[in-house]
Amino acid sequence: MTGPSHIVHDDQGAASLQLDAYLPYRLSVASNAVSGLIARAYEDRFALSVPQWRLICVLAEDDGQTQREIVARTVMDKVTVSRAARGLTARRLIVRSENRADGRSHVLTLTEEGRRLHAEIAPLALAYEAALICGLAPAEVAQLKRLLIRLQHAAGALAGGAAPLADPGLAAR
Numbered sequence: 001m002t003g004p005s006h007i008v009h010d011d012q013g014a015a016s017l018q019l020d021a022y023l024p025y026r027l028s029v030a031s032n033a034v035s036g037l038i039a040r041a042y043e044d045r046f047a048l049s050v051p052q053w054r055l056i057c058v059l060a061e062d063d064g065q066t067q068r069e070i071v072a073r074t075v076m077d078k079v080t081v082s083r084a085a086r087g088l089t090a091r092r093l094i095v096r097s098e099n100r101a102d103g104r105s106h107v108l109t110l111t112e113e114g115r116r117l118h119a120e121i122a123p124l125a126l127a128y129e130a131a132l133i134c135g136l137a138p139a140e141v142a143q144l145k146r147l148l149i150r151l152q153h154a155a156g157a158l159a160g161g162a163a164p165l166a167d168p169g170l171a172a173r
Helices: 023-046 050-061 067-072 080-092 112-133 136-160 166-173
Strands: 007-008 014-015 094-098 105-110
Touching: 014 067, 023 050, 023 112, 050 067, 050 080, 050 094, 050 105, 067 080, 067 105, 080 094, 105 112
Parallel strands: none
Antiparallel strands: 007 014, 094 105
16 A cells, blocks of 8 residues: 655655645645735736735625624634725725624624625636636536535644634535
């Protein structure tokens, strides 16, 4: 039986890592390539960073979120979410209002301008996704999503806590 493809053994039998076949590296490279492509499009056409776009998407799906809820949903750190929220507030794409349930936090909501921007960008985002997965069969796309969620969960478990699942139902499929 052979071991994982990213591990080779030298003449003395010592294991050596092959970076190009190492799954965490491949995931990082693929993620960076996709994020970079999309980030350039959002920045060039809409003057948005990827964190700002994610925040807009979260609010478009479920408006009236606290920054803490957005951090949990997007797995972005709180400083990144705070900076994105400040930038979007300055552009009048979101508004911050008092959180009546907890006076120490604020609720973020999209403005009409924010909703219009989301409606303009969403088709572009979907087109990028379609172009990226055009060489994959629908079953492969579904399997890839399930596997990525499982890997995210495993990474969270190894880090000492369960990683939040963007769509827990996908993990079971």
